Structures are given as C-alpha cells and as structure tokens.
Amino acid sequence: MMTNSPNSPATIDAQFKALSDGTRRALLEYLVREGEQSVHALTAISGVSQPMVSRHMAKLKRAALVTARRAGRETWYSARAKGLAPVVQWMAVYGALWSQRFTALEGIGE
Amino acid sequence: MMTNSPNSPATIDAQFKALSDGTRRALLEYLVREGEQSVHALTAISGVSQPMVSRHMAKLKRAALVTARRAGRETWYSARAKGLAPVVQWMAVYGALWSQRFTALEGIGE
DNA sequence: TGGCGGCATAACCATATGGTTATGATATGG
DNA sequence: CCATATCATAACCATATGGTTATGCCGCCA
Numbered sequence: 001m002m003t004n005s006p007n008s009p010a011t012i013d014a015q016f017k018a019l020s021d022g023t024r025r026a027l028l029e030y031l032v033r034e035g036e037q038s039v040h041a042l043t044a045i046s047g048v049s050q051p052m053v054s055r056h057m058a059k060l061k062r063a064a065l066v067t068a069r070r071a072g073r074e075t076w077y078s079a080r081a082k083g084l085a086p087v088v089q090w091m092a093v094y095g096a097l098w099s100q101r102f103t104a105l106e107g108i109g110e
Numbered sequence: 111m112m113t114n115s116p117n118s119p120a121t122i123d124a125q126f127k128a129l130s131d132g133t134r135r136a137l138l139e140y141l142v143r144e145g146e147q148s149v150h151a152l153t154a155i156s157g158v159s160q161p162m163v164s165r166h167m168a169k170l171k172r173a174a175l176v177t178a179r180r181a182g183r184e185t186w187y188s189a190r191a192k193g194l195a196p197v198v199q200w201m202a203v204y205g206a207l208w209s210q211r212f213t214a215l216e217g218i219g220e
Numbered sequence: 221t222g223g224c225g226g227c228a229t230a231a232c233c234a235t236a237t238g239g240t241t242a243t244g245a246t247a248t249g250g
Numbered sequence: 251c252c253a254t255a256t257c258a259t260a261a262c263c264a265t266a267t268g269g270t271t272a273t274g275c276c277g278c279c280a
Contacts, residue, residue: 009132016130021268022123032207039227052269054228073226073277084205091201095194097142131238149257162239164258183247183256 007086011064015087018063023048024056028065028079036069036078117196121174125197128173133158134166138175138189146179146188 019025027042039057043050057077060066065083069076129135137152149167153160167187170176175193179186 012135013130013132016126016135020123020126020130022119023268025122025126029204032204040225048268049270050227051229051271055268058228070227075227079208081208084201084208088201088205091194091198094139094142095198098189098194133238150255158238159240160257161241161259165238168258180257185257 007089011086012090014063015065015084018060018065019087021056023052024060027053027056028060031066031077031079036076038074038076040074042077117199121196122200124173125175125194128170128175129197131166133162134170137163137166138170141176141187141189146186148184148186150184152187 019028023046027046030042030045031037039050039053042057043053046053046056048056057066057068057075061068061077064086065080066077067080069078129138133156137156140152140155141147149160149163152167153163156163156166158166167176167178167185171178171187174196175190176187177190179188
C-alpha cells in the first residue's frame with residue numbers, strides 16, 4: 001500500500017521542519033552517533049523534560065527520520081535508514097543548480 | 111571582523127527554519143532556477159501578497175541564503191553563492207555517520 | 221499484588237509564525 | 251510637481267510550536 005511519495009513536498013516540508021529545531025536536531029544527532037536509545041537516555045542528555053522528548057521524537061517519527069521499537073515499558077528510538085533521503089534529494093537538485101549558477105562554489109566549508 | 115561562524119548552530123537553525131516553509135522554498139527555488147528577481151516578479155509567482163513576499167525574503171536574507179540589491183525603487187534578490195554551505199555541511203557530517211551506521215543493512219528494504 | 225519505573229498524553233501558557241489589509245517611504249515618469 | 255509604481259513596515263488575527271506540570275496507562279519485580 002503506497003502511503004505517500006517519499007519525496008513529496010509534504011515530506012520535504014516535514015523533514016525540514018523537524019530539522020529546524022535545535023533540540024530535535026541534537027536528539028537526532030545523538031541517535032546517529034550513539035545508536036538506538038531509550039526515551040530515558042534521550043531525556044538525560046536533552047536538557048528538556050521527558051514529555052517534551054516524547055513529543056520531539058513523535059515529530060521526528062512522523063517525518064520518517066526515526067523509528068520506534070517498544071520493548072516492555074521502554075521505547076527505543078533509532079535513526080531511520082534512508083531517513084534523510086528526501087532532504088538529500090532536494091539538496092542534490094537545488095545544490096546542483098545552485099553551484100551550476102555559481103561556478104566559484106568550490107570549498108563548501110566557507 | 112568576524113560576525114558569526116557560518117556553521118554555528120544558530121546559522122544551521124536559521125537555515126533549516128528558512129527552508130522549512132513551502133512558500134519560502136518555492137521562492138528560493140525560483141531564484142536558483144531563474145536568477146535574480148524583483149519582489150514584483152516574485153510576488154507574481156508566489157501566490158501570496160507582496161508584503162508576505164518581502165517578509166519571506168527578509169527571512170531568507172537573515173539566513174544568508176539570498177542577497178538583496180536595491181536599484182531605484184526595485185529590490186533584486188539573488189540566491190547567495192555558498193548560501194547552502196552550512197546545511198550542506200551538516201548533511202555531510204551526519205549523512206556520513208548515518209550511512210556509515212546503516213551500510214550493513216542496505217537493501218533490506220526500509 | 222502493590223508499588224515503582226518508563227513513557228505518552230492532556231491541559232495549559234507564552235511566543236513565534238504565516239497570512240491579511242492598511243499605511244508609509246521613495247523613485248520614476250509624464 | 252504630481253501621480254503612480256515598488257517595496258517595506260505596521261497592525262492585526264488565527265494557528266502552530268516549544269516548553270512546563272499533572273495525569274494516566276502499563277510492564278516489571280520484590
């Protein structure tokens with residue numbers, strides 16, 4: 001059953017929106033660096049309350065950036081493989097046109 | 111005079127936030143594809159009011175994604191060279207870790 | 221089985237955000 | 251010099267968003 005095109009504007013929107021918050025990005029970065037984590041662990045490193053972590057993770061999940069696995073009373077979140085694909089795709093398309101327009105775009109590190 | 115590190119969390123935040131709105135992304139995409147445009151022209155293709163276009167462009171400018179050039183009574187906006195650099199940088203770092211974490215699982219589907 | 225640990229949801233608040241119309245500043249052209 | 255075009259800002263509104271504390275559900279274990 002096709003749910004939704006992975007590169008639809010809605011998905012791009014959701015992903016950019018999900019990535020636009022610093023706290024959420026920090027949570028995601030932690031998952032990427034350290035692997036699967038429980039809400040408990042994520043709360044410990046986030047600086048915000050546990051309910052807020054749950055809500056942030058829900059948003060990341062709706063944006064297809066993480067997956068959740070319930071194990072007993074714990075929920076384990078992981079960065080989702082291919083999660084960044086839609087955004088990467090957008091960057092590839094417009095980054096290409098962009099650099100094509102500005103041939104001086106050599107070192108992206110500024 | 112160092113204003114602000116181009117890859118500071120604040121800049122990343124501003125860029126992701128700027129890119130998280132569909133209307134704003136459409137404006138930026140138009141600039142990238144068609145080159146420098148006046149507010150008048152951008153309003154014509156945006157589907158929103160002229161004041162809204164001005165505000166969107168202001169936000170894109172604060173995010174260092176576009177530059178503005180005043181010519182008489184017109185303001186011409188362009189996609190800024192190296193504009194996407196901070197976000198691309200972020201994607202490079204975490205996209206790399208990401209795919210590094212999942213290379214073993216590639217092709218399993220999902 | 222009763223209490224506690226782990227998580228999600230509800231209720232609430234302040235602020236940010238996207239949108240509008242109205243207004244004001246400034247060039248430009250007749 | 252006056253009318254108009256171009257743009258930005260102000261004032262306003264509805265909704266979304268990030269945060270909190272309170273609550274409720276459920277699994278674990280002593």
